[in-house]
Amino acid sequence: xxxxxxxxxxxxxxxxxxxxxxxxxxxxxxxxxxxxxxxxxxxxxxxxxxxxxxxxxxxxxxxxxxxxxxxxxxxxxxxxxxxxxxxxxxxxxxxxxxxxxxxxxxxxxxxxxxxxxxxxxxxxxxxxxxxxxxxxxxxxxxxxxxxxxxxxxxxxxxxxxxxxxxxxxxxxxxxxxxxxxxxxxxxxxxxxxxxxxxxxxxxxxxxxxxxxxxxxxxxxxxxxxxxxxxxxxxxxxxxxxxxxxxxxxxxxxxxxxxxxxxxxxxxxxxxxxxxxxxxxxxxxxxxxxxxxxxxxxxxxxxxxxxxxxxxxxxxxxxxxxxxxxxxxxxxxxxxxxxxxxxxxxxxxxxxxxxxxxxxxxxxx
Amino acid sequence: xxxxxxxxxxxxxxxxxxxxxxxxxxxxxxxxxxxxxxxxxxxxxxxxxxxxxxxxxxxxxxxxxxxxxxxxxxxxxxxxxxxxxxxxxxxxxxxxxxxxxxxxxxxxxxxxxxxxxxxxxxxxxxxxxxxxxxxxxxxxxxxxxxxxxxxxxxxxxxxxxxxxxxxxxxxxxxxxxxxxxxxxxx
Numbered sequence: 001x002x003x004x005x006x007x008x009x010x011x012x013x014x015x016x017x018x019x020x021x022x023x024x025x026x027x028x029x030x031x032x033x034x035x036x037x038x039x040x041x042x043x044x045x046x047x048x049x050x051x052x053x054x055x056x057x058x059x060x061x062x063x064x065x066x067x068x069x070x071x072x073x074x075x076x077x078x079x080x081x082x083x084x085x086x087x088x089x090x091x092x093x094x095x096x097x098x099x100x101x102x103x104x105x106x107x108x109x110x111x112x113x114x115x116x117x118x119x120x121x122x123x124x125x126x127x128x129x130x131x132x133x134x135x136x137x138x139x140x141x142x143x144x145x146x147x148x149x150x151x152x153x154x155x156x157x158x159x160x161x162x163x164x165x166x167x168x169x170x171x172x173x174x175x176x177x178x179x180x181x182x183x184x185x186x187x188x189x190x191x192x193x194x195x196x197x198x199x200x201x202x203x204x205x206x207x208x209x210x211x212x213x214x215x216x217x218x219x220x221x222x223x224x225x226x227x228x229x230x231x232x233x234x235x236x237x238x239x240x241x242x243x244x245x246x247x248x249x250x251x252x253x254x255x256x257x258x259x260x261x262x263x264x265x266x267x268x269x270x271x272x273x274x275x276x277x278x279x280x281x282x283x284x285x286x287x288x289x290x291x292x293x294x295x296x297x298x299x300x301x302x303x304x305x306x307x308x309x310x311x312x313x314x315x316x317x318x319x320x321x322x323x324x325x326x327x328x329x330x331x332x333x334x335x336x337x338x339x340x341x342x343x344x345x346x347x348x349x350x351x352x353x354x355x356x357x358x359x360x361x362x363x364x
Numbered sequence: 365x366x367x368x369x370x371x372x373x374x375x376x377x378x379x380x381x382x383x384x385x386x387x388x389x390x391x392x393x394x395x396x397x398x399x400x401x402x403x404x405x406x407x408x409x410x411x412x413x414x415x416x417x418x419x420x421x422x423x424x425x426x427x428x429x430x431x432x433x434x435x436x437x438x439x440x441x442x443x444x445x446x447x448x449x450x451x452x453x454x455x456x457x458x459x460x461x462x463x464x465x466x467x468x469x470x471x472x473x474x475x476x477x478x479x480x481x482x483x484x485x486x487x488x489x490x491x492x493x494x495x496x497x498x499x500x501x502x503x504x505x506x507x508x509x510x511x512x513x514x515x516x517x518x519x520x521x522x523x524x525x526x527x528x529x530x531x532x533x534x535x536x537x538x539x540x541x542x543x544x545x546x547x548x549x550x
Contacts, residue, residue, distance in 0.1 A: 017528035024524055025517040032513060035392050037399035045399045132486055134478045150401045307495040308476060313406060317484035321406060329401035331409075338475070339502050346496035348503065 044154055046332035050340065052157040057109035061344040061352040062301075065337040067122050067138075069113055070105030071246045072303025075257065075294040077127055083264050083289035086221050087213035089318030090129040092289055098127045100292065103305040104200040104249065107140070114242035119194035121245070123205040123227065124310035125292070133316035136308075138330070139205035139226065142194070145276035146187040150329035156181075183277040199248045201258045202233035209312065209330075210273035210322040213264075222267035222322060224280065227260035227292055249297050257295035264289050273322040309338040371537045373433050379426045380538055386419050387461060391513050413468075414481040420465035427458060439532045453518055460512040466490075467508060471501035 030039075037043050053065040060068055081094030091098045102125040106118050120141055127135040147153045159177035160169045178184055197203050206226040213221040231252075238244050252258060264287045267273065271280045300306055313321050313331040321327045343351035372380065390412070397408035438447055472479045473489035474497035480486050491497060526534035 014529070020528055021521050021524040025521045028520065029513075029517060032392065032395060035399070036395040043399070044401055046401055047399075049401065132478060132488075133480070133484075307493065307498075314477060320483065323403070325403065328403050328405040332398070332401045332405045335398075339499065342475075342495040342499035343503070346499040348499055351499075 044151055046329075046336040049150070049154055049157070049329070049333045050336045052154060052161070053109045053337075056157060056161050059352045060109060060111050061354040062341055063109075063111045064105075064341060065109055067105035067107050067124075068109050068111040069115075070103050070122075070300050070305075071249060072298040072300050072305035073102045073104060073249075073294045074296045074298070074304065075100050075102075075292065077262065077290055077292050079290040080288055081290075082287050083213075083262075084216075086215050086223070086264070086266070086287065087318040088216050089135065089213075089316045090131050090133065091127050091135055091316065092318070096130075098129055100294075101126045101128070101304050101308065102294070103300065103308070103310065104245070106245070112242075115245045116196045116237055116242070119191065119196045121197060121200055121203050121205075123200070123203075124305070124308075126308055126310065126314075127316075129316055131316075134314050135316050135319060136310050136312060136314040137207055137225070138310045138312050139207050141197070141203040141205055142187065142190050142208075143206050143226075143279055144186045144190065145208045145326065146184045147181060148183050148275045148277045149325050150333075152181055152183070153326070153329070156184075183275070186277055186279070196237060197233055198235040198237040198244065199231075199233070199252070200245055201231050201249065201252050202229050202235075204228045204260070207312075208276045209324040209327050210267065210276075211315070212273075212320045212322050214318050214320065222271065222273045223264050224267070225262060225264045225289075227262050230259045230261070246297075253295065253297055257293045259294075260292040262289040262292055263287070274324050276324060276326055307342070309334050311335065370436050370533055371540050372435055373429075374540065376426070376429055376433065376435070377538055377540050379422060379429070383419065383422055383426065383461070386415060386422070387512070388516065390415055390419060390464075391509060391516070394509055410482075413472075413479070414485075416465040416468050417481060417487070419461060420469075423458065423461040423465075427462070430458075436533075436537045439530070439534065442532075449518075450522065453515055453522070456511075456515050457519060460508060460515060464505070464508055464512060467501055467505050471498060471505055474498035474501055 033039050037045050050065050064070075077091060077098045077100050079092050079094065079096040079098070081092070081096075083092040084094060086092075090096060102123060105122045105124070106113065106115060107120050107122060108118060122138060122140045124138040125136070129135070147156055156177055159173045161173075162168055163170045178188065204226055207224055210222055210224050213223050215221065235248070241247060265280060266285050266287070267280055268284060271284070272278050298304070311331050311334045313327055315321065340351065344354050347354070371377070393408045393412050393415070397405050397412060400408070438450055442450070469479060469487065470491045473491045474494050476493040476498075478486055479489065491501075523535055523538075526532050
């Protein structure tokens, strides 16, 4: 005969019941901690990537953790209509003019780095479509990325961490990294001959990652995009001004807007969409999607680009991410960087202090 | 013993178990996506936003139903402290399941992000773009998520306690199985 009252259950059974009352929620909490990565400190997380940037270059409160030095730009994109058969995104509709808020920058975490210290320049854009949807993209002035995966990117950052003894990255560690990562060959070949340009205006900028367009017929097209300058590189950088890029930009814009053509390259079946270290064959069809017109600039500490996270996975209907593993990693890491710097701007407890040193003319 | 008021209404029970699954999934999706750099990040983020709005809609519906059909009373012999804990945790669960999606929505709005529920479905911003507001709301979203997790764990422990230790009618009232005394302990 079963026992009708709990109070008369055997002591062993009561202990078992109590154990379950605690063990089941504890197992839940443990699973949660596992998914959150607290039980596996070796797992690559957005936090570890951004921490590594801080290990390499220190904490510059209020600034982006990478591409820290930059300038806000604004203008519009005038669509040619030629990309409309491949993507339903409103930005590509014929005659469509879409306002753009962007940012020029140089890579690195140091907002005071001299412009000539790196050969790479970057352009980030946010297109705000009439229907409210946005297209954000971050592009660099090189045709290939150094690595294909977030893990390799992280290892590259680790290899570049300055040696406390010399204050510079250990050449042996960098050499070991490149030896272990032959996919960096194309980037290194580019870097060998690349010279820091004297102007943002004369550079082209590559989106690097592959994306997927969806056309009005529902057909999907793997694409990459880049913007090509309308101005040839005709100047050399002045030796005495570490911030010559912003000076040059101001000077040029005082004389009128700057223009780039947005070129969309269509992949053929078999072209890699998951490897930003590989270019596609040169004969792939390229569509002139329209003209990017930049007509104003502002310092990044007060301009409209300051509070924009140029997350390349913020996309309108008609453009989607591909299987490129760098894209979700960029999204996740940018989000972490964005939270850190906005927390610093907000002076939240626990965030790095924005020091007086970083306040004045920090961004120019 | 009364029988009619001993169980939750069928819609209340369906909503409870459906939302239990949704909210638990949501907590794991949220903590998983912010700790991931893999394709899981994009995939989970794509689920997180529409699921959050679905939880908000269902939570409001559930609150309206609860006000219309009050839940069955707690066992009469429940100690006052436990009674207080039950009411407080239920209030907290309702507050959190409504606040979490709203804070998430406001956070994206303050960050200047378009609030996309899918490829083309967009919600309006509910607060103006402001970096300070974003930072505060983003941290709040994490802290409230931890509060929701802890409240959920307490709720789960309480359900197990009622079912396994007290063996009262609390869990059957949500399962919809009327408690029959002779089934106890079988």
